[in-house]
Amino acid sequence: MSSQPPPFETHVVDNQVPPFGGRDLWQDDLALQQAVVREGAAFFSAELRHYGALAGGDLYRAGFEANRQRPQLRTHDAQGHRIDTVDFHPAYHQLMATAKTHGVAGLSWHRPRPGGHVARAALSYLHHQAEAGTSCPLTMTHAAVPVLRQEPALADWADKAAAPFYDPRDLPIGDKVGITLGMGMTEKQGGSDVRGHTTTATPLAADGEYSLVGHKWFFSAPMSDGWLVLAQAPGGLTCLLMPRRLPCGRRNAFHLMRLKDKLGDWANASSEVEFCGAWARRVGEEGRGVATIIEMVMLTRLDCMLGAAAEMRMALAQALHHARHRRTFGKRLVEHTLMANVLTDLAIESEAATSLAMRVARAVDAAPTQPAEAAFARIATAIGKFWVCKRVPAFVNEAQECLGGAGYVEESMLPRLYRQAPLNSIWEGSGNVQCLDVLRALAREPRALQALLDELQQAEGQGGAYDAALEALRVQLAAGEVAEADARSLVARLAVLLQAAVLRKAGSPLAEAFVQSRVARSGGVYGQLPADLPFAGILARALPA
Structure with missing residues (x-):
């Protein structure tokens, strides 16, 4: 009997790429492994190795399910009672439970030791590659802990946020x-300019307790157990903790009005809310709301950088995996030198983003005891958040192009990454906000400027483009205040030099390929590297065959 298909059967599957899922995201990522050791978190390598396998396997598959079935708002139950709940697909809870149990939201708090923040950053980076939407509540839970610890009365909240349990x-x-x-x-009338907030916090009889009336235009993670909010108290803009349930068990007085119909981040819900006399507890002093949450802002901005680097990493891995298996014109895609040029350029960008994010995580880790590291974390977070987040959309699009049409359909991960790519540049302060923050630090915080220059100067002395660019930067900064209109140009140069350093x-x-392609010249599209670079060696480092 002939094994040939009948003459009318044309559907013979050939030259297709095997599924990506099942890879070990830790073992695949040599740059991450080296960064974890270099930045002081080698102690946690076993946990990171374990989580890398989960992220590339079970969590990777769950991420697709959690994004196919979006959260649903239920304002009332069948009997007409107001319930204001959000229903999630079980895959969302699987992702959240695995992440919380393994310390993505709290390792640095419930296991405090040197390197804890670096290890927690690496966990977040691995998790984000599997599913980015759940990173939103995990990040906020992590970042809220030091804010809550400012109030002894909220110690239980801080401890349970840090705890490795999900309920x-x-x-x-x-x-x-x-x-x-x-x-x-x-709020509706303003985003970054929080001075215009109109939500009011009226003091109640008990000290530190308030009643909230007003709204929030973006109310993140509406199924959380509590939220940190800003509202106008008699003493000015104030930070408060508003719980979902009161200690007696009664639902707090707020209404979820609707869920946001977002470009991406589909697995997680964002909402609009009305406060109808909701009970809240003050955190910090009245009128010092922004100062109270400033540490939370820095931690969430670090996670924006980590998330952007993670999206780059996953997009690169998907593109390189595809190029090693797909054949065109008689050879594998990766064997075409122009494709290898593009993939190598992406690999260089990805490693630079990951390395910078992990370096900033080390600065955050050391900040409580090392003033120079605290100063560096303060300015490098804003620089890195601006630059790495800005680079992601074009990066992911280039990775999509490596897959061709396959990168434009939902069976691949690239459309989800592409929808996700703009978010981190918008959330926690847009690009302009970050650049203005850098200008303020340079003008008003001498320690931050000195810490930045110290970091950059440690990498000079080899001559060439890096040393020339650093000297030009010194001249510009010594000349005095930078015009606001030039802020993006300056911060972009700082970011590239910092990554090179x-x-x-x-x-x-x-490193030197980065200097040649980013410091010596700027602009252009990916895939313009010098032809004499060792493409094959760089790609072997980027992802094991």
Whole structure:
């Protein structure tokens, strides 16, 4: 009997790429492994190795399910009672439970030791590659802990946010061992300019307790156990913790009006809310709301940088995996030198983003005891958040192009990454906000400027483009105040030099290729590297065959 298909059967599957899922995201990522050791978190390598396998396997598959079935708002139950709950696909809870249990939201708090923030950053980076939407509540839960610890009366909230337990039930926190937290800052009339907030916080009889009346235009993670919000108290803009359930078990007085219909981030919900006399507890002093949450803002901005670097990493891995298996014109895609040029350029960009994010995580880790590192974290977070987040959309699009039409359909991960790519540049302060923040730090915080220059100067002395660019930067900064209109240009130059410095100090084999392609010249599209670079060696480092 012939094994040939009948003459009318044309559907013979050939030259297709095997599924990506099942890869180990830790073992695949040599740059991440080296950064974890270099930045002081080698102690946690076993946990990171374990989570990398989960992220590339079970969590990777769950991410597709959680994004296919979007959250649904239920304002009332069948009997007409107001319930204001959000239903999620079980895959969302699987992702959240795995992440919370393994310390993505709290390792640096519930296991405090040197390197804890670096390890937690690496966990977040691995998790984000599997599913980015759940990173929103995980990040906010992590970042809220030091804010809550400012108030002794809220110690239980801080401890349960840091705890490695996930409990999605709608119960008062007294009945739970682990909780999640969200944020409510933005109002209809203003985003970054929080001075225009109109939500009012009226003091109640008990000290530190308030009644909230007003709205939030973006109310993140509406199924959280509580939210940090900003409102106008008698003493000015104030930070408050508003719980979902009161200690007695009664639902707090707020109404979820609708869920946002977002470009991406589909697995997670964002909402609009009305406060109808909701009970809240003050955090910090009245009138010092922004100062109270400033540490939270820095931590969430670090996670924006980590998320952007993670999206680059996953897009690169998808593109390189595809190019190694797909054949065109008689050979594998990766064997075509122009394709290898593009992939190598992406690999250089990805490693630079990852290395910078992990370096900033080390600065955050050391900040409580090392003033110079605290100063560096303060300015490098804003620089990195601006630059790395800005680079992602074009990066992911280039990776999509490596897959051709396959990168434009939902069976691949690239459309989800592309929808996700703009978010981190918008959330927690847009690009302009970050650049203005850098200008303020340069003008008003001498320690921040000195810490930045110290970091950059540690990588000079080899001559060439880097040393010339650093000297030009010194001249510009010595000349005095930078015009606001030039802020983006300056911060972009700072970011590229900072990435080059981190790569050089790390001894990365990609460092000089980065200097040649980013410092010596700027602009252009990916895939314009010098032809004499060792493409095959760089790609072997980027992703094991």
